[in-house]
Amino acid sequence: xxxxxxxxxxxxxxxxxxxxxxxxxxxxxxxxxxxxxxxxxxxxxxxxxxxxxxxxxxxxxxxxxxxxxxxxxxxxx
Numbered sequence: 269x270x271x272x273x274x275x276x277x278x279x280x281x282x283x284x285x286x287x288x289x290x291x292x293x294x295x296x297x298x299x300x301x302x303x304x305x306x307x308x309x310x311x312x313x314x315x316x317x318x319x320x321x322x323x324x325x326x327x328x329x330x331x332x333x334x335x336x337x338x339x340x341x342x343x344x345x
Contacts, residue, residue, distance in 0.1 A: 275299070280344065290343070 275296045280289035295303065314322070333340065 273297070 273296070276294035277291050278294055279291045281287070282289050317325075
């Protein structure tokens, strides 16, 4: 895979004011391919995870999102 191009950057826009927000780095083609491969690998593990364990993990993730909601909201604007 040719990975010579500079990865893109992405700028957020505050939807209420239309003012620019933070800028975030994108990924190179190689980084994106690696992330896709890792996601496929993890999906195979998740598929073998039972319902009760999935529910426990999702509830824990929801707790993290609630606890850090202000931090995540700031990232989105």
